[in-house]
Amino acid sequence: MTLLKVAGIETFYGASQALFGVDLDVEEGEVVALMGRNGMGKTTTIRSIYGLTPARAGSITFAGLDITQQQSFRVARLGVGLVPEGRRCFPNLTVHENLVAAARDGKWTLAAVIDLFPRLGERSSQYASTLSGGEQQMLAIARALMTNPRLVILDEATEGLAPVIRKVIWDAIRRLKAEGESILVVDKSMAELLPVADRCFVLEKGRTVWTGRPAGMTPLLQDRYLGV
Structure with a gap:
């Protein structure tokens, strides 16, 4: 299709x-x-x-x-889940807050995206602005997946x-x-x-x-x- x-x-x-x-x-x-x-x-x-x-x-x-x-x-x-150029995570929200902000029901749950990117679980309470560029990219991908696109x-x-x-x-x-x-x-x-x-x-x-x-x-x- x-x-x-x-x-x-x-x-x-x-x-x-x-x-x-x-x-x-x-x-x-x-x-x-x-x-x-x-x-x-x-x-x-x-x-x-x-x-x-x-x-x-x-x-x-x-x-x-x-x-x-x-x-x-x-x-x-x-x-349609977008991971934009430049990541554009919400800087003043924590990793956890970024992930649940636009979450929708489906197979991509909080546990599932943390299984995909374990480092996000370790950084759950950190503000997105404090993450490295690579961690922000993981977060951006996980956030898009949480919408279950x-x-x-x-x-x-x-x-x-x-x-x-x-x-x-x-x-x-x-x-x-x-x-x-x-x-x-x-x-x-x-x-x-x-x-x-x-x-x-x-x-x-x-x-x-x-x-x-x-x-x-x-x-x-x-x-x-x-x-x-």
Whole structure:
């Protein structure tokens, strides 16, 4: 079943056009990688899906519902959990308070997310502002899971994190995949991203320029579309 379908969206920041016809889709239980160099439209695509920067043309459907112009809180209620770039945890709330603030009934309980990220249990009473960057990323992912979403979107899943923390995050993503979660993920690390992805979409200058299985993302294509 197609859970998310983005078809030909065009998105603007004021008079400046950022997306020129982006297409992508996510099947239920699939991990999809959204790839591209910096500034090519990945975060804008996610903002459009989530209703933060609505598309002016094209369409976005989620679970068969048109969400193209839907407000972000309604998109969240429909079952889209966002882990935004920069984490954006609530700094003046504790880890526990961050996790329960938007919790909804489902398999992802407080105990379940702490089992996924044991360090959050150790930091339960700490304010989010006192956590390391890696701990904040764990918290952001766990907070999204606590909403028990049908789709998890991770924007820059491991950017700027130490190698030991990156491993924790990728281990968690692999576990989510094994448990059948639907995931749309943005990350620059091909070594970790390609093995976990079922399909890839590559953006260049606000357009979808390549889609396929990870095995088709050859070194030549990586250099063409993702190299610095």
